[in-house]
Amino acid sequence: MAVQRRYLSLAAAGLTTAMTLSLSACGGSADGGDVTLKLVAADYGDTEANSSQHYWDKLVKDFEKQNPNIKVEVSVYSWKDVDKKVEDMVKSGKAPDMAQIGAYADYAAAGKLYSADQLLSIPVHADFVPALAEAGEYQRIQYGMPFGASTRRLFYNKKLFAEAGIANPPQTWADIAADAAKLKAKGVKMPYALPLGPEETQAETLMWMLSGGGSYTDSIGKYTIDSPQNVKTFEWLKKDLVGPGLTGTDPAKLNRQDAFNAFAAGDVGMLNGHPTLMKQAEAKGIDYGTVELPGPSGKAKATMGVADWMTAFKQNGHRDQVGKFLDFVYNEKNVMDFSGEYGLLPVTTSGSQAMLANSKYAKLHSFLGQLAQAEFYPANKTSWPMVSKTVKAKMGTAVGANGNPAGVLSDIQNAANEADNAGQ
Structure with missing residues (x-):
């Protein structure tokens, strides 16, 4: 991909x-x-x-x-x-x-x-x-x-992991869910921070798409937003992470910088992050580690650049x-x-x-x-700015209590196809 x-x-x-x-x-x-x-x-x-x-x-x-x-x-x-x-x-x-x-x-x-x-x-x-x-x-x-x-890696709070009895960072989605459940049981406010708020939803979305073997586009640049891989990824997030309360807050209302701030404050167990978070966490004395993004059965095939x-x-x-x-x-x-x-x-x-x-x-x-x-946003497509705005507006709702991942991804795919065909 x-x-x-x-x-x-x-x-x-x-x-x-x-x-x-x-x-x-x-x-x-x-x-x-x-x-x-x-x-x-x-x-x-x-x-x-x-x-x-x-x-x-x-x-x-x-x-x-x-x-x-x-x-x-x-x-x-x-x-x-x-x-x-x-x-x-x-x-x-x-x-x-x-x-x-x-x-x-x-x-x-x-x-x-x-x-x-x-x-x-x-x-x-x-x-x-x-x-x-x-x-x-x-x-x-x-x-x-x-x-x-x-590029992006998964950050984790070493102190919170130790207190929850977690010996190693997650390597798979199942590990993420199991570790998040242990962190929740220890009273961690946001076991896994999932920022799908309007600030940078398009980034978190792409990280999870890549983690599940999908992406925004295929190898020839055609949008594949509602691919089976992407639908499966967001159905897993809704059912196994957000549904059981392992994100600690509504992902649709959580912005990236707020998630970073919460990690630096010691309130987040895990989240996807970029190098800037290292300096922010170190300034607040957070002992953290990073690993490659986990996938369904092992590390993800690619990360976002x-x-x-x-x-x-x-x-x-x-x-x-x-x-x-x-x-x-x-x-x-x-x-x-x-x-x-x-x-x-x-x-x-x-x-x-x-x-x-x-x-x-x-x-x-x-x-x-x-x-x-690393794989990048399809910035070479003139339709991408509009597609990115649509992702920001809609993607957070896909994993909520009443969310419909397949429906939301299909709506975004249709908007992307229309923009592409119009030459936007």
Whole structure:
């Protein structure tokens, strides 16, 4: 059930890029004049002190020292606002030169973006982790350049497990249910936190789909939301986890960040999480462990990967200068600085190798080891934003007391097919 996988050697990637660049060579500015580039970026920090604005300010200062004719203005917005901000700028005819956002397919389909091989030097373009490079493709051309990446693992509270007499973390769905029952008997508020609230339902949904052998799409990109595997997965959640009260709260009302906060407060036994949760849990003194996502009869065949995207708009015509800046953005030092600061995975092969070789990042190694085989949202489909919104609105109800997993999945499938056929 590969969704967005690529098994393409870096040499092949470099050859393709070289052929493209030979036809559209990137060079210096034709007029040699000063250019000011505008970048809109998302904020990965959770306080003003660690706002992404600080990262960009330092990077831009270093870049401008080396390139005095190119100025870069960076505006940082919260993840809640950044996609809409860029959408409004584009609609008003004032597209930024670059935008670091959550999706790219709509802009690529409208012909508004430069492709990666029109911008980046051959070594930089070939250095992207292959699975991430393919996840950034629209109609087999890469327009989305991965910027931040993460994978998912199951987190568990070691203290709560010990108090409940649980010796080992769960390996199967049956283990999850049995362990959650023991945690509940010990008075744990949320034995298994299942955040299917509106914040990030599409992520938790995909993790469970993959865990059950399904996904949002098949290997050729066709939506398979109501597949037998997915129906079976959510029927199990409803009957074996939510029904017996092992989630401790209504999943439809639990948001991802609230679940993370509860884990950091010591009120959650288990949940699916990404690397950011490690720092949050450690700050509150939680002794935790992580394992690969369990499946029906053993570990899941795949985990979810998430990438955010750097895009470059054609409107202002600054291709050469944007390419020079992005080459700088993606050098190993800058990639590592960003990944280290925000607990994310490097999006380049060189960065990944550097992280694996550094014991400072030992806790990220298990997440990084999953990246090459991770499966991603179908972000290359222009219908995905609408499908994601539909999942957020409906999926939580599927596992409730009066839920109907097959019916909800069928409704979402029908909406997805309609959007796909309309070319949305």
